[in-house]
Amino acid sequence: MRETVIGRTSTKATSLTVGLLFLVASCEFDSITLGKRIYQYGQGAEGYLEYQQGPDWLAQARRGCETCHGPMGRGRSVKVGKVTGAAPPVTRSALVERGYDAATLRRAITKGLDITGRPMNWYMPRWQLSEKDMQALLRYLGTF
Numbered sequence: 001m002r003e004t005v006i007g008r009t010s011t012k013a014t015s016l017t018v019g020l021l022f023l024v025a026s027c028e029f030d031s032i033t034l035g036k037r038i039y040q041y042g043q044g045a046e047g048y049l050e051y052q053q054g055p056d057w058l059a060q061a062r063r064g065c066e067t068c069h070g071p072m073g074r075g076r077s078v079k080v081g082k083v084t085g086a087a088p089p090v091t092r093s094a095l096v097e098r099g100y101d102a103a104t105l106r107r108a109i110t111k112g113l114d115i116t117g118r119p120m121n122w123y124m125p126r127w128q129l130s131e132k133d134m135q136a137l138l139r140y141l142g143t144f
Contacts, residue, residue, distance in 0.1 A: 034133065035140025039065045039073075044133035053112065054125030055080065065090065065137075068123070073144040078123075085123060091144040102138055109137070 034045060042049045042064035051059070057080065058067060068087035070076045075089035088094065095105060099115045107113050109127050112120045129137065 031136045031139050032143060035136035035138070037064075038129070038133055038137045039140055042127075044129060045136075046130065049127055049129060049133065051125035051127045053122060055123055058125060073141065080123075083123075085121065090141055092142050095141070105138065105141070106134060109134070 037043050038049065041062055042058070043062070048059070048062060049064075061067070065073075068076070068078045069090045070087070073090040073094075075087050075094070078085050078087050088098075100108070104115055108115075108120065108124075110129065112124050112126045114120050
């Protein structure tokens with residue numbers, strides 16, 4: 001391939017840069033898409049996610065975080081049978097306001113521990129996520 005040099009930048013280098021930017025944007029898009037799928041349906045890169053503790057109906061319905069926390073993470077009141085509870089907002093601003101960072105949010109999602117380390121309500125599933133799935137979910141939550 002013949003390389004044409006224009007000033008100090010070659011067309012070959014420019015093509016490589018554009019290609020890398022496209023690849024990074026594509027990975028970002030794929031990660032957010034995966035995070036959205038986890039949030040809405042509880043489906044990670046390798047299939048439906050499992051969790052410890054929490055309501056059986058959530059897994060049977062093939063649903064994720066959105067079921068309780070709402071489509072845009074604003075939180076909502078949830079009624080299941082005779083039980084009514086409030087799922088808090090998980091928007092970026094709400095999480096920051098309550099003191100969450102990536103590490104404490106990861107702990108809340110996987111271990112069901114709040115910002116102070118106390119156990120959350122039994123209805124909060126303790127999700128089992130791969131590192132790829134966790135990163136995608138955290139990235140997606142940052143879009144609200």
